[in-house]
Amino acid sequence: MLSMLAWADSVGLVITAAIPGLIRTDRLNALIFLIVFSLIVVYFIRRAVRGKKLYVRPLAGLQAVEEAVGRATEMGKPVLFVPGTGDIDEIQTIAGLSILGLVARVTARYETPLLVPVLYPMPMAAAQEIVRESYIDEGKADRVRPETVQYVAGESFSFSARVGGMMLREKPAAHIFMGTFHAESLLLSEIGQSTGAIQIAGTAEPEQLPFFIAACDYTLIGEELYAASAYLSKEPKMLGSLKGQDLAKMIIIFCLFLGILAVTFGVYPEFVTDLFTAN
Amino acid sequence: MIVAFFGTGDMLADFSNEALRYMSIVAGFALLLGVISITRVSAGVVRKREKDWPHKIVLLLCLFTMAGFGIFQGITSGTVFEWLFENIQKPMMATMFSVLAFFIASAAYRAFRARTVEATILLITAVVVMLGRVPMGQYVYEHFPAVANWIMMFPSVAVQRGIIIGAALGAASMSLRIILGIERTYMGRG
Numbered sequence: 001m002l003s004m005l006a007w008a009d010s011v012g013l014v015i016t017a018a019i020p021g022l023i024r025t026d027r028l029n030a031l032i033f034l035i036v037f038s039l040i041v042v043y044f045i046r047r048a049v050r051g052k053k054l055y056v057r058p059l060a061g062l063q064a065v066e067e068a069v070g071r072a073t074e075m076g077k078p079v080l081f082v083p084g085t086g087d088i089d090e091i092q093t094i095a096g097l098s099i100l101g102l103v104a105r106v107t108a109r110y111e112t113p114l115l116v117p118v119l120y121p122m123p124m125a126a127a128q129e130i131v132r133e134s135y136i137d138e139g140k141a142d143r144v145r146p147e148t149v150q151y152v153a154g155e156s157f158s159f160s161a162r163v164g165g166m167m168l169r170e171k172p173a174a175h176i177f178m179g180t181f182h183a184e185s186l187l188l189s190e191i192g193q194s195t196g197a198i199q200i201a202g203t204a205e206p207e208q209l210p211f212f213i214a215a216c217d218y219t220l221i222g223e224e225l226y227a228a229s230a231y232l233s234k235e236p237k238m239l240g241s242l243k244g245q246d247l248a249k250m251i252i253i254f255c256l257f258l259g260i261l262a263v264t265f266g267v268y269p270e271f272v273t274d275l276f277t278a279n
Numbered sequence: 280m281i282v283a284f285f286g287t288g289d290m291l292a293d294f295s296n297e298a299l300r301y302m303s304i305v306a307g308f309a310l311l312l313g314v315i316s317i318t319r320v321s322a323g324v325v326r327k328r329e330k331d332w333p334h335k336i337v338l339l340l341c342l343f344t345m346a347g348f349g350i351f352q353g354i355t356s357g358t359v360f361e362w363l364f365e366n367i368q369k370p371m372m373a374t375m376f377s378v379l380a381f382f383i384a385s386a387a388y389r390a391f392r393a394r395t396v397e398a399t400i401l402l403i404t405a406v407v408v409m410l411g412r413v414p415m416g417q418y419v420y421e422h423f424p425a426v427a428n429w430i431m432m433f434p435s436v437a438v439q440r441g442i443i444i445g446a447a448l449g450a451a452s453m454s455l456r457i458i459l460g461i462e463r464t465y466m467g468r469g
Contacts, residue, residue, distance in 0.1 A: 042455075091453060245452040
């Protein structure tokens with residue numbers, strides 16, 4: 001089923017590309033890369049499904065999640081999870097919500113209170129469902145509280161003020177920030193740092209990473225956030241996609257290296273520049 | 280949406296724009312969910328007189344006051360809503376934003392301690408860039424601004440681009456997993 005979908009997707013795009021006038025030729029390079037990337041990822045997913053063992057390097061931040069929840073349980077304090085300040089249409093929010101599902105399982109298992117403040121109502125609805133399903137899967141359906149997932153505010157500084165207040169009043173023992181963050185990253189992580197809680201953060205916003213690295217105990221950088229759900233669930237299909245992604249990265253690095261040499265030594269520099277220009 | 284990105288047909292572009300419009304409409308209705316959630320949780324805390332229940336009364340008062348004035352009087356210039364926004368909400372937002380300056384200083388104080396080789400390099404680079412960005416730096420050493428600009432334009436941009444490339448591939452891989460139905464943890468199924 002998986003390979004049929006992937007092949008249909010690729011064939012459809014290739015047919016579209018083959019028919020002149022139907023495709024934007026200025027985006028052909030992106031289309032070819034998308035097809036190649038998809039095929040590589042699907043190939044490694046199939047390999048993983050066939051039972052091939054895949055090595056994924058340990059991510060300290062994710063290994064610390066269970067330790068952080070355990071610490072909160074021992075101290076009798078809640079765990080605070082912030083799935084970013086983006087709306088549901090952002091892929092980082094989806095990544096954050098995926099990690100929430102796995103963290104909610106651990107908190108359900110240890111019967112640790114969980115606080116999930118959310119900035120937008122649609123991620124709130126998704127988070128409520130995720131937490132409920134996670135608790136049901138752990139056999140702790142009666143432990144689900146309506147105030148676990150809270151719609152806090154519709155604006156980022158109001159959100160930061162409210163979550164900062166939560167940190168100072170409720171004093172969670174662990175803060176987990178996973179998703180899109182902007183100016184509130186420093187506010188949340190610094191306030192959290194002052195309470196002495198263990199802090200784990202992950203975002204793909206390059207401008208916010210330095211603040212998280214300075215204020216948090218563990219930080220997931222860029223792609224590690226997207227790999228987190230695969231890493232924590234250990235499903236072969238998801239781990240296979242990580243390997244495919246890594247191979248695609250190697251191809252990009254190789255192309256970058258060739259491109260640097262070509263432009264430096266004047267070997268078809270305009271062609272090479274156009275080849276890697278995104279429109 | 281993917282086909283619309285690569286296709287030239289007007290029909291594809293129209294469909295894509297229409298889908299985005301539907302999403303905005305759904306998001307508007309979803310806002311009701313948020314208001315109901317915040318009202319239900321806060322009212323519950325007030326009713327049971329739980330910890331910090333007076334704060335919840337203030338929250339509910341502010342929520343319904345702003346919403347009420349906005350709905351019945353409008354949000355244009357000269358309305359009570361606009362006055363509340365300009366004279367209460369905006370200054371509070373500015374206050375939170377201004378706290379960032381102090382937090383940057385405290386985060387920098389913690390991060391820039393020369394305990395390891397990497398931290399020492401970070402400290403030296405940060406000092407050079409900070410001096411290069413202020414007028415005084417030029418009087419300390421005339422080439423500080425040029426060195427600071429070089430650091431920001433080359434090594435810093437190179438690293439940011441590396442992170443962006445990795446993150447983009449990660450996002451594409453995750454999107455593919457979601458489209459193929461492999462990634463379902465965001466729906467609550469592990």
